[in-house]
Amino acid sequence: MNPTAYCESLFEYKRIPTISVPVGELAIGSKMPIRIQSMTTTDTNDTEASVAQCIRIIEAGGEIVRLTTQGREEAENMRKISESLRAQGYLAPLVADVHYSPAAAEIAAKYVEKVRINPGNYTGGAKRFENDVDTMTDDEWMQFLVNKLKPLVLVCKLHETTIRIGVNHGSLSDRIMAKYGDTPQGMVASCMEYIKAFQQLAFDDLVLSIKSSNTRVMVETVRLLVATMRAEKRVYPIHLGVTEAGSDTEGRVKSAAGIGALLIDGIGDTIRVSLTEDPECEIPVAQRLVDYITAKKGHAKIEHYPTTTYSPYEYKKRKTKEILGVGGDRRPVIIADASGRKSPERNGAEFVYTNDNYTDGGLTIADLSSFDPKRPNCCPMLSNKNFFGYKQTAFVRLSLDELTDEVISELQSRDNLIIAVRPRNVNIVAELRAFVFAMESYDIHLPIVPWIRYDAKQADVFQLEAAADTGLLFIDGLVDGLMLSDYNITQTEVTRTSFEILQATQVRFSKCEFISCPGCGRTQYNLQETAQKIKMRFGHLVGLKIGIMGCVINGIGEMADADYGYVGAGHGRISLYRGKELVKKAIPETDAIEALVDIIKSDGKWVEN
Ligand code: SF4
Structure with missing residues (x-):
């Protein structure tokens, strides 16, 4: 792939041209401002709490609000949430976040302006199709996808609802995993096959996202996706975010490094800064980031130099001599x-x-x-x-x-x-x-x-x-x-x-890395408070990655490359993981932090602070 194929210029800030997609009263795409959004952490069946949190997000400057939509009940309740907000004069588009349940997507699409689906689990959970997948040709698979997406597309066309194809590192389908592994190529292929299925259904109101908690994976993959779409001459708007970025300085720096790296090359039409904090706290951070990057428009010309070694889709360190312990194979x-x-x-x-x-x-x-x-x-x-x-x-x-x-x-x-x-x-x-x-x-x-x-x-x-x-x-x-x-x-x-x-940016580890989800309606415990306690207890373990996830539904896949996982498993219950191996199932929350200490000790990776 041509190293400059993913952007307009490596030396000038210019947004890449995309089609423009309507989302309620707004439009998303390169001619529009970069839209700021967040996601609620309330139970979507709790109308009052969800409406109140949506209002806090909107009043903080959020232009689009996403809500967890686990099943039919939550999908139906999106109607009440939408009606209540509209009645109070809040017109910001709502997005239903759907995993595993086409039925929920089809219901929610009647009431909200956008539905997010995850190709890794939209076909009903990849595992169920494992045998079919092995025997299906690419054409058969495409026909299967088209049939699966058709009911949703019919509802979306009728109600003018947009769809976000939201691919996440760590939650790819078995079919994609078998072909590509959990790689940037796999994530892009997953997104592209859904785009093609929607195109066959003559549905074009699409927004795309490919997210990861690993900034390097996220940046390389989004570039690859954009380069692939540019080669095919149809570029859909891109939603950017670093998943599970965490909180405080860590969450802000990680989000700015990953999202900023793409925005500066003109990629990104809407962003979410995911923090393990109240969702309205994300908005000023996202807005400041967008303002900082877009202010570079019209900057003084920069002299061009050719390159044959630049590698935007795969990490390669520039070769340098080591001098005074700087350069060569030394860490930065x-x-x-x-x-x-x-x-x-x-x-x-x-x-x-x-x-x-x-x-x-x-x-x-x-x-x-x-x-x-x-x-x-x-x-x-x-x-x-x-x-x-x-x-x-x-x-x-x-x-x-x-x-x-x-x-x-x-x-x-x-x-x-x-x-x-x-x-x-x-x-x-x-x-x-x-x-x-x-x-x-x-x-x-x-x-x-x-x-x-x-x-x-x-x-x-x-x-x-x-x-x-x-x-x-x-x-x-x-x-x-x-x-x-x-x-x-x-x-x-x-x-x-x-x-x-x-x-x-994954080049030098000076403390434990926490992959901490922002929480949503699926969260099973007090995520913010627990994340702070875990940071205090494990922060000194340099080089380890610990996932702190609100639920088992998406948490296991999305903590991707974490060494250990602390995952919500029911009210007041926590499951502990070593990588993706379940070590302690649904233990009381009060015992979970020390149980994780014991697991790390038994692995010989514990050091006293
Ligand atoms: S991992 Fe966290 S943000 Fe993701 S679905 Fe579960 S609770 Fe929600």
Whole structure:
């Protein structure tokens, strides 16, 4: 697949053209604003609570609201919820979220503006068709799908209801799993066969999503889907989200890194930031992310460089030399910028950049003006102007527009420089990508560390902007470290955010990773409170992934690659998993956290905090 086939430009912010699809009074598609949405966590049969939560989401700025629709009863109750909201003047489109139950989808489609179905389970649960699947030809399977979807399409045509084909990593059908495994290719194939079935039924009001809790999988898969649709010359609007992103900083950084990486390349017509928090808390985060990215429209032109190695559909780390422990096969490093701080702090960063006489035993980078060659563990940061005269190992700060013939020739002759790239364009991703491609063009393999200065004033804004600007660089393996600055935010917070970005993009693990679902009407326990307790108890287990899921129905599949799972299994009951193996079934919630500790201890993976 052509590496640039998924977007309009790698160097200019431009939304990819899609068809426009009506969703009630709104439309979704590239000519429309990027729509913000969320999902309720109430019992959909509880009309009063569901309506109240929908209103909170809408009043926070949510433009579309999704509700769990497990079965016929919930589907029928969507009528009451819709009527109550409309009677109170709230016109935001409602979406029924359906798994396993075509009957529920067909009922809900009469009352709501959009129905989400999951190809992994719409045909009634993949397991039931296992034998049929083995013997069906592709044509027979397509006919089977068309027949299965026809009743829903008839209702949707009659009621002008849109359909979202929502594929999730970890919940693919057996047929797709047998052919492709749980891969980006499998997720795209699953989506494409549903698109073709709907096209055969002359139904075109489709929105697509492919989600994963793994940002790298999610970004690569959505790109592949878009490239596939562009090749077929019909691109449907895309709904973006990172599933089970978690809460607090972790959830925000993970969502911004994954969603931001796609938005910046012009992909995404509606987004949901899934947080294990009250759903209305998701709206300002999503809106800020959209505003931050769309504000880059019309940015200054960025010089193009060709590439033969860029690999947007499959992770490949850019090959670099290792210098001072940066680059090569080393994990990405973190550089704390303490140059404007009264008391520099390392906070686990490999390097501290400072003008002061700071020594704490670790490596310090000093501006050349204050560089003292007698100081141990100190390396200079050189500017574009002074790096020619200094032939020892050093950092050099450069921008794309400083790559003159003379600079390039010097870089080509050196194998002891680490380049700290200072972007000047507001489209930071595109400029840094162009810089990396420039190095490739000139056969320069020096490590690259983006050095980005923010003026965000609030920690949560800084986290969102920094993750949106740098997530793609790590997801695509383009850079070797991270140097962030914002003098309005404490240095501890800036460095913590840097670690969060590396963890969110799967390139460096500094704590336990929690794959925590946002909760919905299926949730079986107090998810938010429990997630906080689990984070406290297991947060120090570096490198482990723990899934915290509200229900067994979707939770098992959707925690995908977690090492352990804590999953709701009935009121006040929890099931514990090792990978996808059920280890403790429906034990009392009060015992579950310590039971999980015991399982991890018995696996020899527990360490005391
Ligand atoms: S795992 Fe279950 S409870 Fe959690 S969001 Fe998914 S369906 Fe809802």
